[in-house]
Amino acid sequence: MGLTVKEHLERTGFTMAGWDANKGVHEPTQSAFVGMFKHIYASCIDTSFVMGADGKKFEDEVLTLMKEIKYPAADELSKTKLTAAGSQSHWPYCLAMLEWMVNLGNQAEIIGTGPRSRPDEIEDLQSLFFPYLWDCYDRFWQNEDTYPEEHAKLGVRFEEKDAAIERELKELQQEHVKLETELADYLNNDSPLKIERSENDMLTKDISKFHKYYDEVLVPKLDKTKKAIERLVKEIALTEKEIQDKDKRRIDLQEQVNAQEMSAEEYERMLAERNRLSKRLEVLGEQNKKAAGDGWSLEIAIAKKQADTEDRISKFNPLARSICLLPFKLATGNVVEELELTPSNPSTMLQAGVDIKGSFRRQIETLRSQEADKYRQASKKRLTMQEEYEKLQETLSDQEAQLGSDRERCEALSRQAAEYEKSCKSVQERYKADEAKLEKSTYETEASGSVHLQQAESRLTSLQLTAEHKEEEWNQQRSRMDEDMLNFVVLLSKMKGDVTGQLREIQAAVALKSRDD
CATH class of the missing domain: 1.20.5 (Single alpha-helices involved in coiled-coils or other helix-helix interfaces)
Structure with missing residues (x-):
């Protein structure tokens, strides 16, 4: 119960000397209760009210205020409870009073004050008539029978409402056209999710093919290349050693040649042999270069053929599944879900046991x-x-x-x-003529009845005013009786206290006399 009061005090910034929010709400002092009441009454009930301006005591003023604002449990409050509000027996009544004022203030902020504060709602067109009826009723009590200004204001309000509805309708139509365009775009084209899924499936298949190609082709080629490199390293080492031996041999032979005399014929013969070997070396180099180029061209052609074959296989697989050619059971008992290139089987480049010209052709003929x-x-x-x-x-x-x-x-x-x-049609025309006569007589009857009705309403209004005056007099008499009863109760409590004190004095005197005896 104290949580609502605590939240309101924190939200409105209540503070005072020695104030503690938790202790002040559950175990307040009398000064804390007085401060909370003044703050809550000023923030929730009447912002212009000043406590103690009439010179009344705080307890009397609180009782008067609670009766004025029709607090349901005002009869359960008393000066004793308000004087010692912090006691365990009195604080629940005082806290309930504070929480009732807080709830009343919160609900007053939500509800508003009369029809003029109500927002206009498109769904509820009746709300347009509330200010009109309010103003017409005020002018009716001023003895006015026609309301042209109110009619004009009502027309303006309806025009504004129509313009707002038309604007909203145009916005909704534009949004509807936009949504229809988006819907047609989604219906005519594949959805982004479908496109992404197809790309994801394609990439997943490419990754699986790459892993398979890596494991079955690239890894063996890499191992083979490593072995070839190791062999070439060994051959290079042997060749370098052989070159060194040849150089030593050449130096020895050159020394021997230099030591020997060479004829012109031998020199020319050796020079011709050298030229022939040089030309032979150039021819072999060109042949080697041409062979390397042919090898690269052949590898590129093979790669293109492989890509073309993969494309044809990817188109063949759904067609084969559509005619129930796949999955296909091999003679070995294995089941082929779909055809795919298998580099590990270089003889057919397909899965082991798959024979296109044999098994598949027979199945196709069947x-x-x-x-x-x-x-x-x-x-x-x-x-x-x-x-x-x-x-x-x-x-x-x-x-x-x-x-x-x-x-x-x-x-x-x-x-x-x-x-x-x-x-x-002729019968209907006669019927309409009779109906017009009947409506005319009905209108005359209603006009005479409205005069009598206005007279009855004026008498009813005077009787209501008399009843309200009598009710006010009765409320005043009841409040005076309540005050007299309250004073009587206070007097009784005071007399009870005096009698209790005198009884205690008599008991003490009797006890003292009995001890003396």
């Missing part, structure tokens, strides 16, 4: 014969349905002839109905 049988059966069924269709055409022609005769009969009935409608 499926082709089955489809031919189905086609023949469908042709026979088509001929039967064609005969039934011709019979239905004959029946339809008979029905059309019957429909023509029925249409002629309906036209004759429609002409009769037109004549009947003309006679009904």
